[in-house]
Amino acid sequence: MPALPRFTVPSLSKEKGGKVAAILQERLHALNDLHLTLKHVHWNVVGPHFIAVHEMLDPQVDAVRLMVDTIAERIATLGVPPVGTPGALVKARTWDDYSLGRASAIEHLGALDEVYEGVITAHRKAADDTESLDTVTNDLLVGHLHELEQFHWFIRAHLENSGGSLSTEGAKTELDAASEAKKGA
């Protein structure tokens, strides 16, 4: 367990402040990983629809970097030092590095569907877990989810057919999702 903060926000106990900061630290790592992954895709997407995907991703990178900043500053506000170094991120993360290098737009979109699925599921859990602990942090995370879920839809709209089904339905890994997306294209 990390040491208790010496101070935290008014009306929260130090224990609760430390607990909320620990939840936020996981989200800080996840979203730092996400904006780096989105840039990696921006650089590695090839083939037809290159420019659409290349250009769609930069506003997502910028928005996620802003989310990272609000999370880190909320951790500091709670009296805990935020950790933003790459080594700490890799040590703490519970997921693998993004699986694709140079690949077609549809394959990266399939893989990104999986990436957003994981990030949003964990972000929603963090929002649920902070609901009774700290409504301000809960509000921050819910605000991020408005954008993250819209970005996920931007990705999924490329994978959806006119009947409303996703080509990546049932895929469990980024590589599976990439291959299903390619088949469904």
Ligand SMILES: [Fe+2]
């Ligand atoms: Fe660029």
